[in-house]
Amino acid sequence: MRFIIFVGASNTLAESEIETQVKGATVLYPNVFLFVSSDVETAQALAGKLGCSIKLAKESVGVAPVAQSIADLITLKNFSITCLDNLGDSAKFDQEVKEVRGKGRFLESKDIFGLTPILIKKHKIDEFFIDRNRDEVWQTVWVHDYEHWIKKDRHMPYANAKAGILPPKIARSMVNLVPLDPAGKLLVDPFCGSGRVLVEAAELGYEIAGSDILVNQVHESKINLNSLGFQAKMEVLDATHLSDRFHDVDAIVTEPFLGKPHLRPDQIQYLVPGLQKLYLGCLKDWLKVLKPGGYIVMVFPSFDDGKHVYKTSNIVDGKLELGYNQLKRGILYSRPDADVRREIVILQKK
């Protein structure tokens, strides 16, 4: 069976997550990926695992993208049709289908993503996507659990949007860059903050552990994890000394200390060497922590002072190449309002 998956943000993180987790997926349109799965339940479970996924639609095999054929598929009171092609507006097509059916109510979509997941979950709606260029019809079979994502983003015991916390969907996508089956694997975040990465890893089925240099951050992580029913070994520790407490780790996924927020441009050149020293110290120590073949997924900030772009990820070149294979660099993610750009790098211990 063929499916299309709609991803939330057009960034290289979503692309990399799909590439790692959805075997054989191809880009159909910007933010829309095509893949094959044996059945609907397997495809839904896969979509539910991803951080980037918003909506999943299944191909209506043998159905032509014409009003009569789609009218025959509608079983619910409400329906919506979105044109993936650029051959005319969706509302006009909705109207045609309504005329053929002679009943029902259509809901107009605003863009290529169709209706919002909130609408789809709250009302009984048959939603279709048509593609007249490719002669295809798709029907929505899953939307993301926005309530759970909002809960993790805003309603955890310790959730403070101002503290530079990683959005849960981004944390989930980062964990999914580790190409492992989570069952029985240990994943550690040595800069755990309030535990966003650990929550996502635990939900995916990893065994988790974490540390932070600050006692209160370790406490916040513990409480956040417990509020969702998860337990973890947590330590107060400098990340450059992770090997004092942790060994045989399968994966390290982390957003490290990125420097103090709201720096003046003239402070950047002094900050960068300090951060690079910290990251280098970590990556050297973590060679003692990881199993051979173990993975690191890590955020490296870059800064622009108007004269230079300072990329802290440069430290993975040079001596570290003896210990790690560089699997991927240049996976970019940053918030629209951020003054720090984030580059995610994937390394594998040799």
Ligand SMILES: C[S@@+](CC[C@H](N)C(=O)[O-])C[C@H]1O[C@@H](n2cnc3c(N)ncnc32)[C@H](O)[C@@H]1O
């Ligand atoms: C960017 S935050 C991580 C945020 C986390 N991803 C979250 O969403 O909550 C960086 C964390 O690194 C911690 N930190 C700073 N320097 C450290 C060091 N040398 N070793 C370990 N943790 C450190 C800070 O206390 C902070 O909690």
